[in-house]
Amino acid sequence: MPLHVDTPLIESRPLSLAAGRRIWLKLDALQPPGSFKLRGIGRACEAHHARGAARFITSSGGNAGLAVAYAGRRLGVPVLVVVPETTTETAMALLQREGAEVVVHGASWQEANALAQSKVGSSDAYIHPFDDPLLWDGHASMIDEVVGAGLVPGAVVLSVGGGGLLCGVAEGMRRHGWDHAPIVAVETDGAASLAAALGAGQPVTLDAITSVATSLGAKRICDRAWQWTRERAIQSVVVPDQTALAACERFLADHRILVEPACGASLALAYDAHEALAPFASVLIIACGGATASLDQIRRWSARGPS
Numbered sequence: 001m002p003l004h005v006d007t008p009l010i011e012s013r014p015l016s017l018a019a020g021r022r023i024w025l026k027l028d029a030l031q032p033p034g035s036f037k038l039r040g041i042g043r044a045c046e047a048h049h050a051r052g053a054a055r056f057i058t059s060s061g062g063n064a065g066l067a068v069a070y071a072g073r074r075l076g077v078p079v080l081v082v083v084p085e086t087t088t089e090t091a092m093a094l095l096q097r098e099g100a101e102v103v104v105h106g107a108s109w110q111e112a113n114a115l116a117q118s119k120v121g122s123s124d125a126y127i128h129p130f131d132d133p134l135l136w137d138g139h140a141s142m143i144d145e146v147v148g149a150g151l152v153p154g155a156v157v158l159s160v161g162g163g164g165l166l167c168g169v170a171e172g173m174r175r176h177g178w179d180h181a182p183i184v185a186v187e188t189d190g191a192a193s194l195a196a197a198l199g200a201g202q203p204v205t206l207d208a209i210t211s212v213a214t215s216l217g218a219k220r221i222c223d224r225a226w227q228w229t230r231e232r233a234i235q236s237v238v239v240p241d242q243t244a245l246a247a248c249e250r251f252l253a254d255h256r257i258l259v260e261p262a263c264g265a266s267l268a269l270a271y272d273a274h275e276a277l278a279p280f281a282s283v284l285i286i287a288c289g290g291a292t293a294s295l296d297q298i299r300r301w302s303a304r305g306p307s
């Protein structure tokens with residue numbers, strides 16, 4: 001039995017009015033650990049568990065780490081999460097609440113990840129946050145659910161970090177013959193690794209992540225995500241942090257769900273009636289969620305103003 005839940009698919013009146021077209025939301029913010037990540041990570045953890053993995057190890061202090069911790073607790077498998085010193089108190093508390101062992105190491109994710117990798121024994125399973133076919137297969141289940149509900153949108157809007165969500169949604173859309181419908185792939189300024197790859201004609205590594213949307217903060221997209229840009233229509237859109245943050249506030253008021261700016265970035269396209277949506281009568285937005293930013297934090301970032 002999968003670890004994730006089937007999530008609601010709703011037509012949003014406030015977002016539809018703002019966008020001037022029908023906006024459907026796949027509410028993956030309602031997964032128990034707070035983001036879509038549980039779909040793919042739950043799928044991977046179940047597969048490793050079936051093969052007898054004694055421990056799950058990951059290096060994400062964000063939603064991927066939370067999903068691994070949740071999956072481990074549900075499956076009865078111990079979890080080790082090595083996180084960098086930059087990890088927020090909120091994320092640390094959430095990881096500990098799921099019963100994971102948390103080790104803080106290094107100034108950046110690279111150092112935390114190196115230690116995590118060095119601790120992977122022969123009976124352990126290392127769980128990558130986005131670059132794994134098992135993850136993509138799990139993420140694709142959200143499209144299966146949309147198809148089951150009978151919706152065929154003109155386009156799908158989603159946020160891009162390392163590109164795992166993009167790979168999963170593209171895979172699900174292919175499975176159901178939706179290759180004709182474009183994917184609108186949204187990033188924030190300072191975390192735009194997909195836009196940089198498209199500009200360069202190949203995946204490139206960003207020097208630094210400067211966006212508050214830390215869940216989009218992969219410096220380089222995975223190779224499969226790049227391949228999808230060669231195989232189907234993917235339109236890249238980059239929005240400022242402040243636009244993503246404003247969307248978080250409006251979404252909380254409209255739908256009473258708090259999401260990270262990583263998700264607000266996608267919602268902002270509807271709120272701002274972005275021209276990328278103009279060709280489509282109906283649009284599906286993946287409300288990917290995110291549990292690591294409190295409302296206080298979102299308001300502190302907003303108060304900082306444009307950088």
Ligand SMILES: *Cc1c(COP(=O)(O)O)cnc(C)c1O
Nearest residue numbers: 063161162163164165262289290
């Ligand atoms: C991980 C994450 C993303 C980006 O997903 P990728 O698979 O890394 O592209 C977007 N939003 C939220 C809330 C996330 O946790």
